[in-house]
Amino acid sequence: MVRVTLKTVAEEAGVSVSTVSNAYNKPDQLSTAVRERVLATAKRLGYAGPDPAARSLRSQRAGAIGLLFTEQLSYAFSDPYSVGLLAGLAQVAETHRTGLLLIPLEHFDPSRPQDAEPSAQAMRQAVVDGVVAYCVDADHPAREVALERGLPLVSTIDDADERQRYVLIDEEGAGRALGRHLRDLGHRSVGIIVDGRAPLGEARVVRPEDEADLFVDSRARLTSLRDALGPQATVTAVFAGHNSQEAGAAGAAFLLDRQDRPSAIACISDVLALGARDAVHQRGLEVGREVSLTGFDDIPRAEAVGLTTVRQPIAEKGRLLGRMLLDPDYTERRVLLPTELVVRSSTGPAPR
Amino acid sequence: MVRVTLKTVAEEAGVSVSTVSNAYNKPDQLSTAVRERVLATAKRLGYAGPDPAARSLRSQRAGAIGLLFTEQLSYAFSDPYSVGLLAGLAQVAETHRTGLLLIPLEHFDPSRPQDAEPSAQAMRQAVVDGVVAYCVDADHPAREVALERGLPLVSTIDDADERQRYVLIDEEGAGRALGRHLRDLGHRSVGIIVDGRAPLGEARVVRPEDEADLFVDSRARLTSLRDALGPQATVTAVFAGHNSQEAGAAGAAFLLDRQDRPSAIACISDVLALGARDAVHQRGLEVGREVSLTGFDDIPRAEAVGLTTVRQPIAEKGRLLGRMLLDPDYTERRVLLPTELVVRSSTGPAPR
DNA sequence: TCGATCTAGTACAACGATACAGAAAGGGTC
């Protein structure tokens, strides 16, 4: 049983291979009569159209872009935030008739360089025209491979590399706005819940040596929040595992059950904040009065529960990442997206 | 500026192209000395390894499988359930060094066959070795294209096609178990909240003509639930948009504010049930006493809030889908995965 | 010492398409 190819169809229809190819790709280059005859014989022979792999090789175009991410897939997409980004990206990809290839990588630990091979391999094998590095550490080897391959690379984390392009969120501005908001409300003791690579375990105060285990975004937000709250505030950063409601609840429980309960809890994501909210409720406390609560991202649920948060134009971020790779007219190399503080009922003046 | 290929490297290193190829793919076919020289020159020339597109063509292997789905991406992955499946699938793909290509399709409306072209096109262009059809209607044209291309196709919806393989969930069994549970608790008036293609609008009772707009899974669950509750029960199926907490809340609000409030509300997914739970609370009613509530899927949050639900081995489903495509030793053509009723505090005896 | 087997490498033909140059036929213009 032989495969049906352009050649088979051409012979059967009594035309040249070029003509069959054109029948599919350049319909205006041939008469309708011939075109229809060709397509008819193709159908008769069970030919499903030009082989995409062969086309990729010849036309030097893969018809897909890759999405690199380092966390396990189930964590990476457990947050509506990530899904929003993915959706924005897919939207642009679709209009460019381009696929989206997921490329899960392992987290890169510089002290174990040999573990990099599977990730590098995955990046070498991917049939793509360009790559989006989504929250992939700057020193991850897969980036280097992508650049070696000469693939356009767009990143969400700034590492000042001339060869890459960037779509960034103004994390510092966001942290500043949140911090100032809390400070203006009189909060002098603030708990911060951050997420990180380690799975949910005992919630605990973040030690300096833990910082490497935090997600890159979390790190930036934590720093700018601390700065904005100023030196007179007492800040307790708590680490409670992956980004999940459970982790948020655990982190908040830890903070609330301490002797010196903070008057406000700032969570590094809305998902964490939703969990924290449950913990506050469970203790019979009122959110926004006895404990102020903030999130980050403005996912749909945030509005529903009145969560003060920072809005990120997340779908827009996804779309820009896509456009940078796919739209040749979009030449910007570096975009910093603004964020917006959205004040809702979960924050209020610090109780005296 | 010319591209660096196997040939370039071969000439520079003074060996044949085959040898360079072997240096990458069959390290034991050549001496370490030559291999190292080859790799060194490759590095010097900036050669990033064999081009995956060319390899795909030559070896007739794409190194990726496609995931077809018909809903908008942001809806498709807004549920932890879908993400769980994706994670299971990705896990198997990874062990087989295979990528995962997302192929979003448009919903197929048989009355508008011309709209099928973009979807069919996307399926024709995808460089994949096989395809998972995830909740894609049986008559969707993209399926036909995949089969025309001779691609192995694994599906999550039964349509009794010899050419396909299936991983199914025992929806009927699940519906029966849930229905019997509610019946045994004495519930004679049950509201069912289903999701569907139409966006969140006014919640309303499902009319027969709406059924086509429901998601396929929802349809099956609705039917078996109805059957299991038996003829003496009053069943009100309510339709409230996409699968989201908001839709669940809206659907529950509709049911709870009716004159003849049902004593139990069964939701077609846990996400809907979480929203319904909020609506029940908001009305000052107690879940499990005044109103019983059930979900479907057993997502992590379900346990946290004590939701009675049906557990689906979702990651296992994803893994099986992957194995069917990638593991040649796995020859099963049709798997029916069992479900398990998980009774928690959200259901209790019907109040008299 | 001789054929047999093994090792390390080479040469060349695919894989299935598209790009590009060119040819044949038809039509319009002067």
Added chain:
DNA sequence: GACCCTTTCTGTATCGTTGTACTAGATCGA
């Protein structure tokens, strides 16, 4: 009728690999 332009189609080179068949030399057992 010569000229040029369009339209429609053909022929061939090429994209960058890998598989297969082959060769030269080394190794080995009897």
